[in-house]
Amino acid sequence: MGLKASMIKYIHKVRSLDCDTTFKPINGWMPGINKELTLGRVWMSEHDRRTFQFVWEEFMSLVKRLTNQSLTFTALHRGGTLLGVNADMEAAPLLGMADALLQTINIPSVAEQIKTPAGVIKKTVRACYSHVKRGLPDLSHLSLEDRDRIKNFMYIETVEEVEVFKVWIRTVADPTGVILRWWEHKEMHEWLLPSIIQCLSHMDADIWHIMEATSNFGEAQHSKNNLEAGTGMGLVQSFIEYDDIDARRAAAIEVMIRSGNLHNPRNEVSHRYSHRNARHANATRKLQQARTEREELEDAEQALIDAQARLKLLRAEVKSNSSGRAPPARKGKKARSKLSVGGTDSNATTSKDSGHGVASQASSSRKRAGSESVQVNAPPKRLKTGHLKGWGVDRLGVQISAVKFAEEHWDEFCADYPELVPLVLEH
Numbered sequence: 001m002g003l004k005a006s007m008i009k010y011i012h013k014v015r016s017l018d019c020d021t022t023f024k025p026i027n028g029w030m031p032g033i034n035k036e037l038t039l040g041r042v043w044m045s046e047h048d049r050r051t052f053q054f055v056w057e058e059f060m061s062l063v064k065r066l067t068n069q070s071l072t073f074t075a076l077h078r079g080g081t082l083l084g085v086n087a088d089m090e091a092a093p094l095l096g097m098a099d100a101l102l103q104t105i106n107i108p109s110v111a112e113q114i115k116t117p118a119g120v121i122k123k124t125v126r127a128c129y130s131h132v133k134r135g136l137p138d139l140s141h142l143s144l145e146d147r148d149r150i151k152n153f154m155y156i157e158t159v160e161e162v163e164v165f166k167v168w169i170r171t172v173a174d175p176t177g178v179i180l181r182w183w184e185h186k187e188m189h190e191w192l193l194p195s196i197i198q199c200l201s202h203m204d205a206d207i208w209h210i211m212e213a214t215s216n217f218g219e220a221q222h223s224k225n226n227l228e229a230g231t232g233m234g235l236v237q238s239f240i241e242y243d244d245i246d247a248r249r250a251a252a253i254e255v256m257i258r259s260g261n262l263h264n265p266r267n268e269v270s271h272r273y274s275h276r277n278a279r280h281a282n283a284t285r286k287l288q289q290a291r292t293e294r295e296e297l298e299d300a301e302q303a304l305i306d307a308q309a310r311l312k313l314l315r316a317e318v319k320s321n322s323s324g325r326a327p328p329a330r331k332g333k334k335a336r337s338k339l340s341v342g343g344t345d346s347n348a349t350t351s352k353d354s355g356h357g358v359a360s361q362a363s364s365s366r367k368r369a370g371s372e373s374v375q376v377n378a379p380p381k382r383l384k385t386g387h388l389k390g391w392g393v394d395r396l397g398v399q400i401s402a403v404k405f406a407e408e409h410w411d412e413f414c415a416d417y418p419e420l421v422p423l424v425l426e427h
Helices: 005-012 049-067 091-102 108-113 117-124 129-134 144-151 159-168 178-188 192-196 205-210 216-229 235-259 269-319 358-369 402-408 410-416 418-425
Strands: 016-019 025-030 035-041 084-087 125-127 339-341 344-346 391-395 398-401
Touching: 005 025, 005 035, 005 049, 005 235, 035 216, 035 235, 049 091, 084 091, 091 117, 117 125, 117 192, 125 129, 125 192, 178 192, 216 235, 391 402, 398 402, 402 410, 410 418
Parallel strands: 016 084, 084 125
Antiparallel strands: 016 025, 025 035, 339 344, 339 391, 391 398
16 A cells, blocks of 8 residues: 555545545545545555455554544544545445444444444445446437436436336336346445435435546546556556655645645636536537437428328329229310210200200209219229110210210219219119
8 A cells, every 4th residue: 555644644635535446546636726636556456345444444544644633534423524435336345445434433323323334335425427327238229218217317316216217127128138137236235326326325415416426537547647657567666656756746736735826726616517517508408409300300201101101092093993094184174075876966964855865864863962972083883874875975086885985984984974973873
């Protein structure tokens, strides 16, 4: 464990600790200078709960020896200074830390409430949302609403809504079972969901919102440390390099505190929240715009599908007429064909022939039909052609019977002789 007295003394001024259990630096955010500090480092080869408990016990012992003050948390100790710990979701490091801290609680009321290491974690740890989202399974097969609900589960506001979510998450489409396994991991430890969802946490609400829901500040220290110290060093060489780095950093911090000349004067929590809210608002606006455009595209595609289906239906109706083909397009008003009896032409609408009385029968039929409409969209299967017998039609200089004209060219017959249609359809 590498701690330098001139650097570790600032642990009593930092707001919270960022503990990266992969690279083992001890990072903390110091509000006075608006800066993330690497306060110490731990070199270790084991990665189990008991080892991490030993590391925390030794760490607290060294802090007491080097600074003459105990490492304290506001939720666990009288006069505590640390709000909590930002961490990923690894169980062994957090449970080892909780085992060590459980023995140090010196507030009687808190000691009565917290009897287990899980209780310590619920009171002091806030999980990194970057790590929470990093483990999300593939949700592309779900609806947009369901995807958003799962991705934002950490923002559920009430315990009742959490219980509803627990039931609902088991009903979503999950052909491979990966979503259920992801959620079962969240329920595996009783302290994990409380470190993610505020309404389940035992942490004070004000402290919860002051602490950042990310360990990215600590993650960023890796690059900075590697840039200054290099990589691939042996154990002894790394001790020497980091001791020199910590000495330089401690001197720079002392200058900033005494002079008030901060490295970044606009790096406080209020600035960070303001910038983050602006980024979130911009991202939400872009998401809403993309969603609107996608909905408009879907509507247009559906309208195209409907139009194509309608066109197909109309084509089928045209092909189903009595002649088996679409009638030719007409130019202007076509001259009406003439009906003839015994070779004598007679206009169907003005014929007074009493022998057959087609026109008069058509007139009387129209009177009987009244306002009833006749469906002539498709050729009827059976025509009553008795009224047309003996009549002929002049088509392009060729005489054909009116019966044949009606049976084979029904659409044209209806167009040329609408007054006769009720007669041949009459039953």
